Amino acid sequence: MILPIYIYGHPVLRKMCDPITQDYPELDSLIKNMFETMYHANGVGLAAPQVGKPIRLFVVDASPFAEEEPELGGFKKVFINAQITDRTGEEWSMDEGCLSIPGLTAPVVREDEITITYRDENWEEHTDTFKGYAARIIQHEYDHIEGVLFPERCAPLRRRMLNNKLKKISKGVFEKNYKYVLGK
Numbered sequence: 001m002i003l004p005i006y007i008y009g010h011p012v013l014r015k016m017c018d019p020i021t022q023d024y025p026e027l028d029s030l031i032k033n034m035f036e037t038m039y040h041a042n043g044v045g046l047a048a049p050q051v052g053k054p055i056r057l058f059v060v061d062a063s064p065f066a067e068e069e070p071e072l073g074g075f076k077k078v079f080i081n082a083q084i085t086d087r088t089g090e091e092w093s094m095d096e097g098c099l100s101i102p103g104l105t106a107p108v109v110r111e112d113e114i115t116i117t118y119r120d121e122n123w124e125e126h127t128d129t130f131k132g133y134a135a136r137i138i139q140h141e142y143d144h145i146e147g148v149l150f151p152e153r154c155a156p157l158r159r160r161m162l163n164n165k166l167k168k169i170s171k172g173v174f175e176k177n178y179k180y181v182l183g184k
Helices: 027-040 132-145 156-170
Strands: 045-047 057-061 076-098 101-119 125-131
Touching: 027 045, 027 057, 045 132, 057 132, 076 125, 076 132, 101 132, 101 156, 125 132
Parallel strands: none
Antiparallel strands: 045 057, 057 076, 076 101, 101 125
């Protein structure tokens, strides 16, 4: 089932998300619906707060970047109760966008390598290190469960330049072909 995506300005996007337990109601369905929603909206990642759930859950599929990084072919993962434990490597800038901030992209500097501890959809615990696009996508989605949106990662001047566009987006002035929920 395709879920509505919560848009910039909605308070759920600013919440520090809560960890969940293995018996979280209908977790398998939520994960399946999040992937379906993400694909429908042409995204490569989606965090639970973006569908109105303030919980530490996000999904990613970095396979669209496999042409540039072949190891990302089939890279599809679920992250539950994730904690980034290390950020290393060279910082690099890349334009990022967000399904909760439609029509807006801006350069964001992130580390090239991260180590993260998380549980997968089978509730198995992992500690993995990711590099390149995978690390960037995971950091972006991880920010969501921490209540942080990508414009906050932009340089101060860029943030000021984005303010008017962000205000318009929060009022529903944008074009998207997916269901969404505005803030109250």
